[in-house]
Every structure is written in C-alpha cells, then in structure tokens.
Amino acid sequence: MRSNGKTAIWILTIGLIIGLVAAIIIPSSVDFGSVDFFIEDTNNDYQYEVGESLNFTLSDSSMNDRSIVWYFGNGDTLSGKESVEYRYKKEGKYMVTLELDTRYKVSKFIDVIQTDMKSAADSIAEINGPDLGYVGEELIFSSYGPGVESWFWEFGETGNVDAYEGQVVYVYREPGVYTVRLKTNIAEYPVEHKIEVLSLFEAIEESDPVDSFQVVQNDIRRRLQSIANGGIDNKRSFYDNIKYIEKAYTCGDGENVVVVVNGNKYNDLYSYCQGLHSLEGRGENTLTIDGVKVKKLYCVRRIEVTQSVIERD
Secondary structure, three states, rough: HHHHHHHHHHHHHHHHHHHHHHHHOOOOOOHHHHHOOOEOOOOOOOOOEEEOEEEEOOHHHOOOOEEEEOOOOOOEEEEOOOEEOOOOOOOOEEEEEEEEEOOEEEEEEEEEEOOOOOOOHOOOOOEOOOEEEOOEEEEEEEOOOOOOEEEEEEOOOOOOEEEEOOOEEEEEEOOEOOOOOOEEOOOOEEEEEEEEEEEEOOOOOOOOOOOHHHHHHHHHHHHHHHHHOOOOOOOOHHHHHHHHHHHOOOOOOHHHOOOOOOOOEEEEEHHHHHHHHHHOOOOOOEEEEEEEEEOOOOOOOEEEEEEEEEEOO
C-alpha cells in the first residue's frame, strides 16, 4: 500500500514538473498575428512633426495585460502601456516597434519632419485669374506659393495638361463654362477655378471698354424673356434657358438663388421661372423683362429683376 502511495506522489510530481516546463517552453496559444498598432498625430494635419505629441495605440485592447514595450527607433523605449504619448526631438525616418511578451514584434516606419519644411498652408495653392472672358482673348492665370516648384495647368478645353509655368496665358477657342485645374508638387489634389467664356458677336473698338456686368445682365435678361415669351407647351425652351442660367452663372446651384422682382417680391429662381412659363396668354409678349442686375459675375446668389406687364386689347 505504501509503495502504491509513493508511486502516486511521484506521478503527480512529475506531472506538475512537465506542466511547468510546458508552460515555459511551449508558446502561448494566443494569436498574436492579428495584433497591430496605429499612430495618431494630434494636430490632425496628417504628418508627423518634430515636437508634436504623437499617440501610439495597441489595436487590440485584449492584449493590455501582456508585457508591452514600445521602441521608437532612436533608443527611447516605453513599457507597460497599451497607449503611449511620445514626442520626437529630431527629424528623420524612424522604425517604431511594438513588442508583446518578448516574442511578438510588429514594426512601422514613420517620417518625422520639421514644421518649417512643410505646412498645411504651403500645400494650398490658389489660382489667380478672371472668372469671365471672351473667345480669342488672352487670359492670364497665375499661382505662386512657398515650396511650389512645378505647375500642371488644365484649362478644360483640350482634356490635356496645357501649361507648366507659374504664370501662363491661355486663349479659349469655344464659348462655354470651363473648370481650370491646377496640380502642384506640394498638393495632393488639384485646385479648381471656374470661368465663363462668351462669344464675341461683333467687333469691339479697343477704345471702348467691355462692361462685363452689362454683358452678363443682358444675357440673363434675354434668357428670362425667352421663358416669358415661350408657349406653355414649349417645355424645351423653358428647361434649356433655366439650365443655361444655372450652369453659366450660379455655379450649378440654382436652388439657392433669390430673385427680387421690382424691388419688393421675392422668389427662388426655379419658382420665378416656372411662374414666367405658366403665365396666361403665352406667346403674346404680355410680360416684359425690363432689366436685370447682379452683384457678381459668377456664382450669382441674387438676381434683381424689373418687369412690366403689357395690357392686351
């Protein structure tokens, strides 16, 4: 009996020793392969800067009871936290490494820059140029800024890059509304500028300056008069004219344009044009658009109309 008891004790002891050795030698069954970390720049300008507070966070919070060590690639380390804050003192490229339980490691490279190397303001290019021009006219466009070394201009007429300098001259061959796009070496996305190009219906003496506002106002007046003159069944004329006004002068946002009639009546553009189209006595020219005034040449938000009604016999 005593022999059997000793044997059981030895078996239990050996089992405990084997279990302890297995716990030390055999790797944990935890799946570390899905563990990762992310880095957040606190000023949200999508770049890592010298002196900026950067947050390094373990992506899987279930691992926060593990041994955690952060290596920042410059000799500095932080231990024991799933989320840490760190500031780099020098610019450079660093390999950040997260180590769990001294066995699993995941690394990422980051580029830390001086704030005077590149700022958000430097990346915003502006296009300086007219918003109204004429076919055949030499139109000047320019754009300069800190750090800009290359320009790629697209004027919307050819479908290609048309120029490569900071200041360029472009001549449109066809009338229309064009989107000028400029891509630079410091901007991820191009900036845009709208321009309306009108036809020259007759020669203009060089000594007579072109009144751009009068050209636009007369053009809108003619379009409104066409709607007023059109028959109730002539929906094509109605839609063509209102869409022309919207596209040419409101930046495609006709819903937010206010029409002031004779100084005291207010409508949105669509309701006003619908009223013109639905007048009784279509085709009889019972309503005359006497004048139109706008305060902007493009992206118009307010149109002042003076009109009168001609009594029929």
